[in-house]
Amino acid sequence: MSRLIFTFIFPVFVFAQDIRQSESYANGQLVYEDFCMLCHMANGKGVPKAFPPLSNSDYLEDIKATINSIKYGLNGPIVVNGVKYNSVMAPMGLDDQEVADVTNFILNTWGNKSDKLITKQMVEKLTTKQ
Amino acid sequence: MLPDYSLLITEKSGSMIHFKEGIKYEISNIPQTYLRGQGGLMGIALHPDFANNKRIYFTQSSSVDSDEEGGNTALFSATLSDDELTDVKLLYKALPNTRVGRHFGSRIVFDNEGYLYFSVGDRGRRDDNPQDLTRDGGKVYRLHDDGTIPSDNPFVETDGAVKAVFSYGHRNPQGMVRHPETGAIWTHEHGPLGGDEINIVRAGANYGWPKITYGKNYSGTTITKDTALPGMEQPLYYWIPSIAPSGMAFVSGEVYPEWEGSLLVGSLKFEYLERLVIENNKVIYREKVAEDIGRVRDVIMGMDGYIYLAVENKGVYKIVPKT
Numbered sequence: 001m002s003r004l005i006f007t008f009i010f011p012v013f014v015f016a017q018d019i020r021q022s023e024s025y026a027n028g029q030l031v032y033e034d035f036c037m038l039c040h041m042a043n044g045k046g047v048p049k050a051f052p053p054l055s056n057s058d059y060l061e062d063i064k065a066t067i068n069s070i071k072y073g074l075n076g077p078i079v080v081n082g083v084k085y086n087s088v089m090a091p092m093g094l095d096d097q098e099v100a101d102v103t104n105f106i107l108n109t110w111g112n113k114s115d116k117l118i119t120k121q122m123v124e125k126l127t128t129k130q
Numbered sequence: 131m132l133p134d135y136s137l138l139i140t141e142k143s144g145s146m147i148h149f150k151e152g153i154k155y156e157i158s159n160i161p162q163t164y165l166r167g168q169g170g171l172m173g174i175a176l177h178p179d180f181a182n183n184k185r186i187y188f189t190q191s192s193s194v195d196s197d198e199e200g201g202n203t204a205l206f207s208a209t210l211s212d213d214e215l216t217d218v219k220l221l222y223k224a225l226p227n228t229r230v231g232r233h234f235g236s237r238i239v240f241d242n243e244g245y246l247y248f249s250v251g252d253r254g255r256r257d258d259n260p261q262d263l264t265r266d267g268g269k270v271y272r273l274h275d276d277g278t279i280p281s282d283n284p285f286v287e288t289d290g291a292v293k294a295v296f297s298y299g300h301r302n303p304q305g306m307v308r309h310p311e312t313g314a315i316w317t318h319e320h321g322p323l324g325g326d327e328i329n330i331v332r333a334g335a336n337y338g339w340p341k342i343t344y345g346k347n348y349s350g351t352t353i354t355k356d357t358a359l360p361g362m363e364q365p366l367y368y369w370i371p372s373i374a375p376s377g378m379a380f381v382s383g384e385v386y387p388e389w390e391g392s393l394l395v396g397s398l399k400f401e402y403l404e405r406l407v408i409e410n411n412k413v414i415y416r417e418k419v420a421e422d423i424g425r426v427r428d429v430i431m432g433m434d435g436y437i438y439l440a441v442e443n444k445g446v447y448k449i450v451p452k453t
Binding site: 033034035037038041042047050087088090091092093094 | 142143164165166167169170230231232254347348349350399401425442443
């Protein structure tokens with residue numbers, strides 16, 4: 001009389017190591033070096049007072065805010081790791097694929113790890129112009 | 131600054147503002163800016179005879195003059211009629227268009243003979259552009275005010291060379307000024323990690339990037355072991371660490387007697403204005419002015435005798451001595 005209930009738990013997460021080997025990550029590194037590195041620096045630590053860190057940054061926990069800021073830029077005060085920054089990041093003019101690529105790079109470099117590959121479709125869906 | 135002491139201001143986003151008697155007027159009919167990375171509406175200058183002909187010059191990142199995707203630095207002239215641009219002319223467009231987002235230059239200065247100089251950065255292709263005279267990028271250019279190429283430009287006789295080139299081997303010059311006494315054209319340029327430079331540009335001279343530099347890659351690795359090579363100019367001065375120089379002006383006039391002759395340079399990175407005292411082409415003194423004011427994008431010596439600073443995301447400041 002007992003019904004067998006099968007519960008499948010798929011290992012749906014991808015290790016950061018795999019994201020680092022993706023084409024998106026490689027392209028994202030090029031985008032980072034062209035558009036982001038000058039301010040956020042090669043080590044992702046940013047510049048004190050001026051540009052917030054991307055390495056171990058609590059801002060990146062909000063993936064939607066992260067993607068939105070990369071796509072449309074930022075204006076006004078934000079708090080990163082308890083420190084207030086009040087500046088402007090001009091929109092970089094990146095297309096959705098480039099936004100996805102550089103997000104994958106940022107989320108999986110300098111000790112950062114994510115379990116989900118960001119795609120162009122997700123960028124389209126998640127972002128709204130401020 | 132215009133003869134009536136109002137200000138013409140370019141915004142990275144592509145708009146131009148006429149600031150007159152405390153009110154901002156938006157200038158219309160600006161050509162479309164290719165907005166990507168560091169690109170935007172950038173340099174602006176008045177024709178030496180602006181009081182009569184109302185011509186202005188400006189540089190922007192632009193996609194015009196090519197079917198290729200992307201953009202590169204373009205130089206335009208136009209007539210300022212009330213708050214509208216008319217008779218807009220494309221005088222020069224660097225090619226090829228590229229989606230690379232960095233190092234567009236670009237500043238515009240006239241010398242005492244009426245030649246127009248403007249800069250284009252290396253467009254992120256340091257191994258291809260700055261040392262190759264057949265390619266745009268990493269150059270200072272010299273034109274007549276109507277965009278034609280002076281017959282005495284240094285490379286007009288050189289096969290395949292871009293004839294508008296005046297000097298080469300530059301990285302990303304975002305400061306340019308005419309020396310008030312000698313009339314020479316001074317530039318500064320962003321180095322990579324370290325090695326921002328001040329140069330006096332001379333016809334046909336090679337300023338060395340990236341064959342020689344006092345800087346390193348952003349990652350800290352070496353670009354080249356050479357800081358000097360035959361046939362390449364040494365900078366008048368170099369900054370280590372980089373201050374990220376932007377904007378350049380010599381102090382002259384009656385308002386700042388203690389600063390007379392000083393060179394002012396904005397620092398994007400450390401958010402101050404730097405004052406340099408230069409004697410016999412050597413920097414003998416440096417000091418910070420307006421510390422923590424913000425990212426200084428431009429500095430000018432106004433016709434009214436006052437120094438004006440453009441600070442990113444804040445606005446334009448005027449330096450008034452304490453009485």
